[in-house]
Amino acid sequence: MGENKERTTGVLQGTLDMLVLKALARGPLHGYDVVEHILAWSGDVLKVEEGALYPALHRLELRGLLGSEWGVSTNNRRAKFYRLTPAGRKQLAAEASEWARLSSAVARVMEA
Amino acid sequence: MREILTNLRLRWRALSKRQELERDLEDELAFHLAMGEEKKGEGSRRAFGNVELIKDDLRDQWTFRTVENLWRDLRYAARMLRNSPAFTLVAILSLAIGIGANTAIFSVVDAIVLKSLPVRDPEQLRVVLWTGGLPFGGHSGYHTRNRAGIQVGSSFPYPLYQQLVSSVPQFSDLMGFASNQVTVLAGAASHYAEAQLVSGNFFSGLGVNALAGRTISPHDDRQGAQAVAVVSYRYWERHLGLEPEAVGHTIFVNGHPVTIVGVAQQAFLGIKPGGAPDLYLPIALTEQLGSRWYRMHDSDDAWVQMMGRLRPGTSDQQALASLDAIMRPAAAAGSRERERTEGPWRPVFEDGVGGLPLLRDQATGPILILGSVVSLVLLIACANLANLLLARGASRRREIAVRLSIGAGRGRLIRQLLTESLLLAGVGAALGLAFVPPLLKVVANLVGSGETIVIAARLDWRTLMFTAAAAMVTALLFGLAPALRATRVDLTPALKDGGGGAGGSGRRLHTSRFLVVGQVALSTLLLAGAGLFVRTLMNLSSIDPGFEAQRLLLFNVDGSRSGYHGEKLTGLYERIREKVAAIPGVQSVTLSDFALISGSMSNTDVAVPGYLSKDGRRPMTYEMRVGSRFLATMGIPVLAGRDFTERDGMSAPRVGIVNETFARDYFAHGNPVGQSVYFGDPKTPRPEDRVQIIAVCKDAKYDHLQDKIPPTIYLSYLQTREFNGGMTFDVRTALPPMAIASAVERTVAAIERNVPVAEMRTQEEQIRMALGGERMFAGLVGSFGLIAALLAAIGLYGVMAYSVARRTNEIGIRMAMGAGRGHVQWMVLRESLWMVAAGLTLGIPAALALTRLVREALYGIQPNDPLSFVAAGVLMAVVAGVAGWIPARRAARVDPMRALRCE
Structure with a gap:
């Protein structure tokens, strides 16, 4: 599936879900904007592959962490918008704190 | 939990609106591509990767892929099976018999051994x-x-x-x-x-x-x-x-x-x-x-x-x-x-x-034997199916090779083939359930040894679980090896080859032959067992009971539970005896404590003056209280003396009739008629303990056909002190006995409405009932033996037919080179005979070893009874010979020209 990994850093499988949830924390977005947001917020480092993004979105939706509805995008196209459900918000909080714990631990190890 | 429910709800919605899902997936990805092109121009599509693959991935998430695959596999399997009806019929029937029989035995075992009482703790x-x-x-x-x-x-x-x-x-x-x-x-x-x-x-x-x-x-x-x-x-x-x-x-x-x-x-x-x-x-x-x-x-x-x-x-x-x-x-x-x-x-x-252990103990023997028999039948059915599937696998090599070459995974194909096996086993098991109720009745009678027993054995969920498990195990047993073998295909030759070609099948035939030999061996074992039980039944049926069992109607009456006692009770019985004797078509009527050959018995010590046993104890005799004309009615010949009459009552001296064995054992040197024997406590003799012998009659079987006739004394029931209890009436008829059954019931009801007539049956039925266990054993093991032999024959036929088809070419060459038809026929037949011979060589020693375990269930023969073994061997050889001869004849009819052109 994923053929080109040259330009940007791939996203770890486990963290992708968290990043998607985080991207949606401010409000509903369609898939393309999720990619854009993550890319922008990471300072153009994290480029989410579409081949990984959509399966992740649908997986989260099927787990009840995301809701979705069809709407019209800014350029007047039919687009599917995702939003966090309460369960998704809870999940994001849990994953964020876990991530903070983990990354600071890794950072400490690397600084030692 | 909530997550699972949400998941199912969403998936269900997607599944029920399949087209909508497709459109949504399409639209969502299209939107993404369009956005990309708009912002970054051409080239972004390439970066996106394979759209179809992503869509597949998403679709898989939403739909029940496994279930749908299973459904597709099932439909495909059903189509494949419909295409070969003969194979399917044999497979399903043999599985139905095998699984049905095993289910029946299981539910009996479950009911009397495994199941707990339906009570608290x-x-x-x-x-x-x-x-x-x-x-x-x-x-x-x-x-x-x-x-x-x-x-x-x-x-x-x-x-x-x-x-x-x-x-x-x-x-x-x-x-x-x-x-x-x-x-x-x-x-x-x-x-x-x-x-x-x-x-x-x-x-x-x-x-x-x-x-x-x-x-x-x-x-x-x-x-x-x-x-x-x-x-x-x-x-x-x-x-x-x-x-x-x-x-x-x-x-x-x-x-x-x-x-x-x-x-x-x-x-x-x-x-x-x-x-x-x-x-x-x-x-x-x-x-x-x-x-x-x-x-x-x-x-x-x-x-x-x-x-x-x-x-x-x-x-x-x-x-x-x-x-x-x-x-x-x-x-x-x-x-x-x-x-x-x-x-x-x-x-x-x-x-x-599980309740009182009684039935569990008496049922263990028959259940073990039957359980082994039915497992063997199922095993043979499995071997047979494995064989047929191997042959099918070979003829489907091309289909499988094509599917493999266009990218089907081997695992997927094995799953497909196993689905076919499961479908077969499932249908077989479902059909087998139809055999369960009648088999249950038979088996219940068998473990109750004639006595009516009610077992809670029915098709409950435990039984159904067993059936399902049996079907699944069976399917794996017969389906796995052929599926593995069939999908191990070398693609190139298989694709080039026209039909069921020659390449790579040598090992397959090897396995098939091995399976056939196993089937023949197991079937021989079952046939030999069947022979033993059939011979036992024949021996038992040909036993002379010592009385005339034909045209004898029996029924039970017990007035003692309706307020009758002593002489009032004997008076009632005498009235019934007289009135029944007056029914047209009745020749003579008598009565006894219980029916002959009913398994009931009564014995007692007796003192015979002048007779001393070796251990100084008083000798033992079987006794039976009977009515007047007992010997005449039952057809037991009198050797000396007279039959009982209605005058042998309370006021007359006590009299008895002894059988030949009694006379021979206890009166070795004299005529017993006119002599007296004594019952009761020898220390305190009472006058009524003295019984005078008025006759000697020929020996007649007493409680069981298979037992040696014991010394027996018949006593006049009219002379019993404080007589109590029920009696069996024995009616000798000129007509078929059951023809007067309703007249008997009317007659008894007219005498005393409160005393019911019970267990109306003929003496022959009574004997058949007593032989019920043996009869059913012979019937069940015999039928299963024949089924097994038939299955083995089908297996042999299948292998040989396949072998001949595979060698058509070779046979054609041989014939073109001058081999005669007889020679070719013999060449093929010889192969079958080898397999049969190998099967017999394995089966007969196995049978000799195993039939020893059923020694107790046999009568009049040894577990190594030569006749049963020879018959089993010959029957197996003949059935298998015929099965092998058909393909041999076909081989001999091969037209060399056509066979060679075939290539």
Whole structure:
């Protein structure tokens, strides 16, 4: 599936879900904007592959962490918008704190 | 949990709106691409990767891929099976027989061995039994061997039971009970019924509730309490029409009014598997109901059986110690003579979780044999199917190769092939369930050895689970190896090749041949076993009973439970005898304690003046109380003297007729006629103990056809003191016996409406019933043996037919080179014969080793009976020979030109 990994850093499988949830924390977005947001917020480092993004979105939706509805995008196209459900918000909080714990631990190890 | 529900709801919605899902997936990805192109121009599509693959991935998330695949596989499998109906038919039928038979045996085993009683915490129950020398005079109950192989008895005197109830602290409840036959008059009709006399704590102790009304309480189990009864669901159904108003009705039990207060739970069939009592009565009613055997206040008569519920946290040892502490003094008070030879009298426990162990013990033998037989049949069916599937796998090599080459995974293909096997096994199992009810009836009769037994064996979920498991295991057993083999294909030659070509099949044929040899061996084993049982049945059927069993009608009457006793009772029986004798078509009528060849017997000590046995004991004789004209009616030839007449009554001297064996054993040197023998206690002789012999008759079989005829004395029932109990009437007819059955019933009803006629049957039926076990064994094992042989033949045919098809080319060359048709035919047939010979070589020694285990079930032959083995071998060889000959003939008809052009 994923053929080109040259330009940007791939996203770890486990963290992708968290990043998607985080991207949606401010409000509903369609898939393309999720990619854009993550890319922008990471300072153009994290480029989410579409081949990984959509399966992740649908997986989260099927787990009840995301809701979705069809709407019209800014350029007047039919687009599917995702939003966090309460369960998704809870999940994001849990994953964020876990991530903070983990990354600071890794950072400490690397600084030692 | 909530997550799963959300998931299912979403997926369900997607599945139900399949087109919408497709459109949404399409639109969503299209939107993404469009956005990309808009912002970054061409080239972004390439970066996106394979759209179709992503869509596949998403679709898989939303749909039930596995289920859908399974469904597709099933439909494909069904199509494949429809395309080869002959194969499918053989497969399904043989599986149906195999799985059905195994299910039937399982449900019987489950009902009498595995299943717990449908009561509260059955694992706390203990059946209280005893071992050692019984210190009491009388014992009514059963003796059996427990698991440790110790001889145990079941019953205790009622006073001892009462003492134990309150003095074993380890038991929360100690239930007492006894079985008794009663006559019930409900409405206008009376009938015999099986009653269970139970202590007041019986239902509460077991934790069995009433379906309607209430159960028997301790309050009912007191002298002077109102007489009540609880009926079983089965009785309620059969005799009371499931009427809810039946509760509160009064029925007459042995002539005494008893109020029905409740109906027991439907699942509760009593505590003896197979027993199924009709009604439960408080044990306090025992004497009031005029029981023939049980005496409530006699400390020397053991008849109450016991089951205790162990309190949680107490041990068997503690409870046994408490029991022993009470039983020891009781034993000391009784006679202690037997203790010296048989050891001290002490309590033992048997698990009560499945009820009384009685039926379990007697059923083990037949069930083991039948279980082995049906497993063998299923195994043969599996081997057969594996074989057929191997052959099919070979002929489908091209199909499989094509599918593999266009990218199907091997695992996927194996799953597909296994789905076919599962479908076959599933359909076979479903069809097999149809065989279960009739087989159950047969097997139930078999384990009950003639006696009617009711087992809770029916198609419940446990049975269905077993069937499903059997089907699954079976499918794997016959399907896995062929599936693995079939998908291990070397693609190039398989694709190039036209049909079922030659490459790579050598090993397959090897496996097939091996399977056929195994099938022949197992079938030979079954056929040899069948031969033994058929011969046993033939031996038993050809036994001369010593009397004329044809045109003899039997029926039972018991007036003692309708208020008749002593001379009033004999008067009733004599009236019935006379009136029945007057029915047109009746030649002569007599009566006896019980029917001949019914398994019932009575024996006693007898003193024969001038005869001394080697050990100084008094000799033993079988006895039977009979009516006038007994010998003439039964057709037992008189050797010397005269038959009984109605004048041999109370006022006449006591007389008896002895059989030849009696005369030969005890009067070796003289004519017994005119001599006297003595019954009763020799220390206190009474005048009525003296019996004068008035005749010697030829030997006739007594209780069992297969037993040696014992010394027997027939006594006039009219001369029995305080005569009591039921009798069997024997009617010699000029017509077919059953033709007068209704006339007999009318006649008896006209004499006494309250005394029912029971068990109307012919003497021949009685004998057939007595041979029921052997008959069914012969029938079942015989049929299974033939089925197995047939399956083996089909397997052999399949392998040889395939082999011939595969070698058409070679055969064509051989014939073109001048080989004769006879030569070719022989070449092919020889291959079959080799397999048969190998099968027989394995099967016969196996059979010789295994049939030894059924020695006890045989009569008149040895387990290595040559005739049975030769017959099995010949039959197997002939059936297999025919199966091998058909492909051989086909081979010989090969047209060399066409065979060669084929390539």
